Amino acid sequence: MCLRMGLFLTDAFVLTFFVLGIVQISATKRDFSVAGSEVSGHGALMPMSGARFLPESSPFKAHKIAYDFSLSLSSSFPEDLEVSDYCLALLGIFGERYVTYVKCLVSHARPVKICEKCYANYNNLREIYNNISSDSMGPGNMSCHDSLVRSDRLMLVYMLYSSMEEIWSTASCTHCFTPDEKSLSNNTLHILTALNTSLSCFETHQGNHTELCKECKALYRSLSELYSTMEYNNILCIDLEDAMNVTRRLWSKTYGCSFPREETVPVIAVSGFMLFLPVIFYLSSFLHSEQKKRKLIHPKRAKSSHSLMNIQDKFS
């Protein structure tokens, strides 16, 4: 078991640095292959302690250390616990698709367009993950689900995939697609057109803000209505929400088209009147209402003369 874990650690580290590498270094693939050749060559001979003296400035170097470490263990793996080639192949495809997907996400982070641009990548990734995690037996009569996903504490493949899935569901991207998730839904297309017309209207009247407010009002209004019905029906994804937010900010803040506060006087007058009513009420009830009086009752008590004597006795 321990040995198997070691092997998977290998995969894990490879993958982690793989992903990190995408972000930090452009030429990751080449690095990877270089690292691989090192492994097969003289890596096994390298003493473990030696790794510590290596400079750890670049991700590439760190990657190398990890690889050396696991390699020293892998030499003693028995044959039957090895991961089958089939599964390793699947894992390789998973890695590639993962990279493309993450790349896509990053490049469309601002302004947010991830749903629209990356859904194909996401679908690919999901497909390969489903393949991995399905229980169907591969060639080695062993399901890749067990060997790739479930055989160690870290469950890295699962963790990686689930974090990507979480991004997708937080963005509620599914709301913008047709149920088969192959293309954007009609509603989405509608609102995208509406957004574009509004924005182009803003564009044309850029110079004069008052004119812009007047001219584009109808377009903006219909856009707003469309948006709020979709919001009510909960069929919005992050792309649309973000685009709408930007448009709204343009409309209200940049062009200053929100409603002015201009009826202060009537509001003050009406509220002044309302506040005045209780004053009249309390004054009039104070002056005109008959004050409630209570009739005192004197209870029967024992003749207090000798009880007074008693008190005196006690106090003297």
Place this chain on the structure above:
Amino acid sequence: MNMANITKKVSWSSRGDDSARGEATPLLNGTEEVRYTRQPSGGLFHISRLSTVDLEEEITSEEQDSVRTRPNMIPHNEKLLSLKYESLDYDNIENQLFLEEERRMSHMGFRCLEISRWVICGLIGFLTGLIACFIDIVVEKLAGIKYIVVKQNIEKFTEVGGLSISLILWAVLNSSLVMVGAIIVAFFEPIAAGSGIPQIKCYLNGVKIPRVVRLKTLMVKVFGVICSVAGGLAVGKEGPMIHSGAVVAAGVSQGRSTSLKKDFKIFEYFRRDTEKRDFVSAGAAAGVSAAFGAPVGGVLFSLEEGASFWNQMLTWRIFFASMISTFTLNFFLSIYNNKTGDLSNPGLINFGRFDSDSVAYNLYEIPLFIIMGAIGGLLGALFNFLNYWLTIFRIRYVHRPCLQVIEAMLVAAVTATVSFTMIYFSNDCQPLGQDQTKDDYPLQLFCADGEYNSMATAFFNTPERSVRSLFHNPPGSYNPLTLGLFTLTYFFLACWTYGLTVSAGVFIPSLLIGAAWGRLFGILLSYFTSGSSIWADPGKYALIGAAAQLGGIVRMTLSLTVIMVEATGNVTFGLPIMLVLMTAKIVGDYFAEGLYDIHIKLQSVPFLHYEAPATSHWLTAREVMSSPVTCFNKVEKVGTIVNTLSNTSTNHNGFPVVIQIPDSDEPGMVCGLILRSQLIVLLKHKVFVERARTRLSQRKLQLKDFRDAYPRFPPIQSIHVSQDERECMMDLSEFMNPTPYTVPQETSLPRVFKLFRALGLRHLLVVDSENRVVGLVTRKDLARYHMGKHGLEELQLAQT
């Protein structure tokens, strides 16, 4: 020293004279009256001043007598005891009928009784939960409709102009809803006004408040509370839930409804005050538990408020009722929310879940919490002080039902107006959150698109929701100015609203005020410490502020701590909440009493506190008791009994039964005590000695006949006694309580008090060395002594 003593005693009544003279002269304005209420006509025994006082020595006993004979009319004030209130008969009458019944009852019978007690408690919990659920849903629907209508109107007029029309619409909607609520309360059942907690407190203390546990009261209470909460008043529906639970308990345990004239012939054994009181405390607990989702808090509330007659066996049963109530509410709300079977949504007020991260606290924050407790105590005392004067004014001048309805409507209109003005002039715009759109009613008004007016989340919402958003909205949802203004206005609105003739509670408004200033406190802390993240979550301070404010107003301790802890679902916060409530109570008590105590006092209820007033050991039963006592003989003439009972000037309720020594004026020897209610039942069934001789076949009177008449015994006027029958004799020995409690004349007041409080007595006979009746102590004789500002003071009896 002796001299001074006498002087003081005399000057006590001279003060009464003083105020009587003051009242005789017509008053031109109100300022003078205020002075008289400040120096109430109640007497002052001021022990510590005895040695220095030497004035008014010339006042003679003649003057004293003249005061006593003149009918005294004084304006209503807190230092009165009303004749309207009587005690409940908690003492079991062990007469012969009772003994016979007990003998007849088998072992199985007692088992069945025990089981039916449990069944009743289950039923109480279930019905209370149902009522809570009903109120919750209806309020949500009604308020929802109202807010949506107003919101649409505001949205329309923001664009085209004419927002003052929205303001008027809001005010009119509010006042018409409140009008309905106020009319049913003012004209049909005035006892349903307010939160009902003071009334239940009195009931559990042993005071019979007329009509407090009737079905009609429950109806009016439930619909009244729906109207007042939906009408946008600064009120909550939690206090009324406690009252509703108590009414349910009193009704269910009797197995019949006198109002509906329907008798199910079950639970007949429980038709007496002793049993009913136990169930009422279970009902109150169930009410608390339904209101806050706090079963343990409910039990402790009953314990704290009704602890004078507590029985350990009762605790477990009451806890059962509380649990059932919470989970009934839970279950039905889960059906309503389309999550059938999800039982994790307890309580009317749901404070929401506090993650343990957001309420993590550290040792260095404890002093801050204590400071907040002190602020809460101060603000609470101010609240109570203002409300006290307002209530006095209301009792004196706004006592006609139509005036009360108009007042409630005005308050509703002004609440809407103030809220609207606040929202209108607020510049605090915050970006709209994701989940805000469906639950709340965010108003945009003049904010940029996609933003909402942050003042509106506080004002344009039911108070419960506002509390929740103050607790849970992320940091930065409110700016300090908004919170400050909100606290200020809501404080005065809530203070003004409590005591109106609508049924409504003060819990939620207090929580809301506290949450607002608590959050403000949290925000300011992070300002002054220049943004270090340790003060990050203002929601925590909102919770502490809410606890402090509530503690400062109602001054409950143990039960409130547990309720808060249970409602937030976070035990780790127990310590800060406890410290805060303690501080709030200590600081608050220094300035003013708790709100409920103030209202109990203003209602002139003879309420017995936990202890007799300090420095009262020198008073003996002889000074306290009423004397002489109206007694009956063991075999008494019917005419005498009817005359005594019909005498309107002496509305006595218990009569010692004595053996008179023939041909002597001396009071007779005590041999028993008989109650007015028993005599009335006896007269109704014409249990006369002569009849028993002539008609032997006549059925013997049983305990059941007394129970059937309970709790509304007919007045004496409705019982016809012919002239012949007046000459008959009645033998009381079988029906009277043969072993009433008696004390010697020298017993001190605290001793008498303890007997009363611990045993739930109604009458205590004072006897001399030869067991002759010399006086009778009742609740009013004891309740009139209390500690005032100048030492021991005495309240006066008054007709209200």
